[in-house]
Amino acid sequence: MSTVTLHCIHDPLCGWCYAAQPLVGAALAQLGGRLALRLHGGGLFDEPRQVDAELAQHIVHADERIAQLSGQPFGEAYRQGLLAEDGTVLHSLPPTAAVLAAESLDAAMAYPMLVAIQDAHYRRGLRVAEPAVLAELAEEIGLDGASFALAWARADGHAVFEHVQASRRLLDEAGGQGFPTLLLEADGRRAPLQHHHYYGRPEAFVQMLAAQLPALH
Template sequence: MAVATLHYIHDPLCGWCYAAQPLVSAVADTLGDRVSIRLHGGGLFDEARTLDPELAAHIVHADERIGSLSGQPFGKPYLEGLLAEQGTVLFSLPPTAALLAADALDAGKAYPLLVAIQNAHYQRGLRVVEPSVLTELAVEAGVDGDAFERSFAQLQGTATIEHLQASRRLLREVGGQGFPTMALEIHGKRQILPHHYDYGRPAAFVNRVAALLPAVH
């Protein structure tokens, strides 16, 4: 039974959140029986933005640093496809709504779907703002496709915007500076969980989290 909650304030299209993916996944894999992961989408691109050369150059530069620090791979379809194509749209609301939809159906599927969305974007160069792509990824993550589409339709719009607003309130409450921010909650008390030192070192991050958990009796 989980004794702690890892509040993960993130965005599916945030490169540094992709860098943190191995850290969060290691906690899920190693400490999943003691730590539950709760996703809070913050809305990095809260309005649809068409990629332009200036933004693309900024992203490429950041991705080079992310890759060197974290070891996370960036696929050719992303680098030479998605980032190079005119008309690529960055919009956080559809993938965030998808995560809410998966969570509403099965809380255990939300984080696997986030991983699938990140990998689809950064490795496969898929357009994860498109509902059809999100449905395919949800199915790959083990969610029933028809149920997902119904849940996704219900949670788009107001519900997603309210979720973003709540996530940003939480970010302020815990004293976070941006995405990703992690806070560990134990017995109703939350504390910021440093992770920047552990990019590329998931075992060290697991040890950091484990050291804060109540002793097992």
């Protein structure tokens, strides 16, 4: 059976990546036996960014559009809490390191960790740049807390920096316009997927993707 790779260049704090969550999830659920997922965190907020009124307003307007197109929910704890609270900081590297840490413990847990981070941020309004929050999320998806803490400490530094730089190089090579960029790789060739046409239509996305997979033998 031929296996192809779906490359997802993303960021845990990117709203449009959250919009694509149902698409990627459906693809894995229905085509997982023939499709390998590779996550590439691009570091949208590679330096800590405090949320001020102007940034919060920009994010809220974008979220409204994302919800309209994708149907993804944004919780009150996020909209009225996290975005409105003084001292909220957006920093992509700690949650990206958490995805790397989960992957190092069990490759199959990388995507569930990303989903847990996205849901914690956008639905529950949690501060996903904080190590304690990330550790709790890791335990919620079934990872050992102590093992995760050690793996996260190893990843949160040079490793995550190198990962982000490699992800950005891949984005440039692919001619991607931002996050998320989805690439389908088969036989050493990568082709971009026009996933934005499928927001809110995961079944149609899966059908489009399935049509591009090599025939079963």
